[in-house]
Amino acid sequence: MNKTTEDSHLIEQKIASQEILKGNFLHAFRDTVRLPDGSSATREYVRHPGAVCMIPLLDDGRLVLERQYRWPMQRVMVEFPAGKLDPGEDPLACGKRELLEETGYTAREWAHAGQLHPVISYSTEFIDLWFARGLELQERRLDDEEFLEVITATPQQLVEWCRDGIVTDAKTLAGCLWLQNVLSGAWKLDWRT
Known part of the structure; x- marks a missing residue:
């Protein structure tokens, strides 16, 4: 796609904004916007601080994953480890x-x-995707109120779980796409210590 494409015919302009929720984690707004044709519409959205997702590779080629109950989905989900960025936190540090x-x-x-x-x-x-390798097991330090099970899987098992609907988490699906392309040699990574 040409990055110099003119987008003004698609851009919406904010007319007004109303805060509708400020919780411990979520911050929701309802904005009124002017559409490209001059009419107006309402847009509701959540401001999120961002997160980081890790694709941990064990030396034997298996992946480290988690099983965690996710309240909004009312089910246990299989996913890559991930977490929310703290204010001003560097994504790699997170x-x-x-x-x-x-x-x-x-x-x-x-x-x-x-x-x-x-x-x-x-x-x-937004979620930054990071690969991690040269893993060494230490002691887990789960947050209060955090309960999860650490599991391992081969890349092939993960692909099958994605295909079969066992994995439906967006960050894990995207991570699996990256993993397949990295392992095939199609996409290169810049590893650092």
């Missing part, structure tokens, strides 16, 4: 912190893969 807290692993090397926006229709959330 990834290191969350990997240790949730799985008990530290990593010798890290590589930034990319960024995804999981719910562009109603949230500002």
